[in-house]
Amino acid sequence: MPTILVADDDANIRELVCLFLRNDGFTTAEAADGKEALSIYLSQPVDLVVLDIMMPVMDGWTLCKELRRASPDLPLLMLTARGETWEKVKGFELGTDDYLTKPFDPLELTVRVRALLKRYKIGTTQMxxxxxxxxxxxxxxxxxxxxxxxxxxxxxxxxxxxxxxxxxxxxxxxxxxxxxxxxxxxxxxxxxxxxxxxxxxxxxxxxxxxxxxxxxxxxxxxxx
Missing domain, CATH: 1.10.10.10 (Winged helix-like DNA-binding domain superfamily/Winged helix DNA-binding domain)
Incomplete structure (x- = not known):
């Protein structure tokens, strides 16, 4: 199964997102800030990243830029409390593929993750x-x-x-x-x-x- 990396400094959000992703059959990895997320990505296989914008050490903008530099084909989904149009535009300009604003429906998140994986032709078979x-x-x-x-x-x-x-x-x-x-x-x-x-x-x-x-x-x- 694909591995989803969830980068968010809110432990409760990470726990909720990972719970729903695991229940949907995915493998998950967690990071509390952008620097930790980048380290995890560089050290183990990751198929998609769900990332928050406002994180300590390395924010989501920088993480998005670094991930896109390391892998042009890595699916990225921004998950953030901010919903202003200019931030969505900036996210897409930096290379994110989708954008979900908090508070969010966890079921919608899993649907968006599956859609991104399908778009990138990353298999979601559970066998x-x-x-x-x-x-x-x-x-x-x-x-x-x-x-x-x-x-x-x-x-x-x-x-x-x-x-x-x-x-x-x-x-x-x-x-x-x-x-x-x-x-x-x-x-x-x-x-x-x-x-x-x-x-x-x-x-x-x-x-x-x-x-x-x-x-x-x-x-x-x-x-x-």
Whole structure:
């Protein structure tokens, strides 16, 4: 699934936007200011950026300019409390593709995100194929050839997350935050337990393996 980066200094707005995007099947990343957003964009795959204008350190105007300089084909959606015509014009001149004014309807935002991804021909399929293994995010089912397999929800989400970006290393903290949420009361050993279970379930599969990166975390490795 496409990864949407949400850059806004309001933590409540970020949480709301990311919640609706994840519920719609997207992977999300968050940044509290423009500088952090640019750093995230340069360090991991990002398919679309939702950005606020008024942010500390680096504002949305500058971020928009830097992102467009780095990638002319990156979809950008400005999300801001300001709605004056001149600001919309400035945003489009700097390279934004769409503009949504706060307060906004989260459902409208997800529709606009999908429209932008379609315009840029970025796939929004919720199926991932790893050789003979297919993960379907809509039904939470896994097919191994013609055999169906149902996993506990968190195991599926963990495998789907790793399978979405083969080779990318995720720390335990990142996986806890993105799958269990920031308010999860447990510790990072939860990840180790779920990884062990996944390895046991797919021990007979040669299409992929979940590798441990010592001192960092885990990554899914596709077997050639």
């Amino acid at each position: 991932i194929r790893l050789g003979s293994v297919t993960l379907d995010r809509q039904t939470y089912k896994i097919m191994i050839g013609t055999e169906a397999l149902t996993l506990p929800l968190k195991e599926f989400e963990l495998l789907y997350k790793l399978a979405g970006t083969p080779g990318q290393v995720y720390t335990r903290g990142q996986l806890i935050e993105q799958i269990w949420g920031l308010d999860y009361p447990g510790d990072e050993r939860t990840i180790d337990v779920h990884i062990k279970r996944l390895r046991e379930r797919f021990a007979h599969i040669t299409d992929f393996q979940i590798g441990t990166v010592r001192g960092l975390g885990y990554r899914l490795e596709v077997t050639e």
